[in-house]
Amino acid sequence: MRLDKFLAQCGVGTRKDVRTYIKDGMVKVNGQVITKPEIEINENDDVIEYLDKVVTYTGKVYYMFHKPGGCITARKDAIRKTVFDFFEGINMNGVFHVGRLDKDTEGLLLLTNDGEFEHKLMYPEKHVEKTYFFWALGSLDEEDRKKLESGISIGKGEKLTKPAKIEIDKCEMYKEFEQETCIGEFYKMDSRRYDQPVVSGYLTISEGRKHQVKRMLKAVGCFVIYLKRISIGGLTLDESLEKGQYRLLTEVEIQKALGEV
Structure with missing residues (x-):
């Protein structure tokens, strides 16, 4: 393993920081000062010191x-x-x-x-899917689903979102929804508006734009009141x-x- 990578993984500093430390003579390998960040070391056998303190390799976690x-x-x-x-x-x-x-x-x-x-x-080019469970005020019809699944505009000057997958779980009025779920823990509705429609479901995306799920659902008239990520890739x-x-x-x-x- 490269010396700078080893020190960065051990939390001594960022890759950029540790390169500076090495070049400034703050790092020793087996008792000798090393000034080349790219030198290869054996993380299990070599003794690495930073400011005369031994750095212990814990491995990847x-x-x-x-x-x-x-x-x-x-x-x-x-x-x-x-x-x-x-x-x-x-x-x-x-x-x-x-x-x-x-x-x-x-x-x-x-x-x-x-x-x-x-x-x-x-990274976007890897196309790793992430699935979220949501509750949102509003409703989703077939046209809304097609927009989400084919790509939708979520901001001026931004590209359309990549195709997504949408699965509707429930579509009910807030009053019934609150009774069947713990939605009341996360959102308090004015009792005079208990006839507000609420929809729950799963949205799978392969991007990571800021507030993307909320913005996608907002673009089809839904206001997210609860959001939970349940999977990344094949990991649940x-x-x-x-x-x-x-x-x-x-x-x-x-x-x-x-x-x-």
């Missing part, structure tokens, strides 16, 4: 996290709770979130220190994980996420 609503997808924040705050006592140096979920969005979030894994999942959220809980992915699950199974 892949976490499945059941993100609850109300926390932000960030490493730290002075005011708001972040997803990393749930990993108390775990060495998260070098670990980052793969993509992001809005503050009010729940569900599957992956965290890793493997940059190649993130690239394969998040483990529903045995309570909100705020996490676990390591298995090798098979890593392959499923990448579409290799």
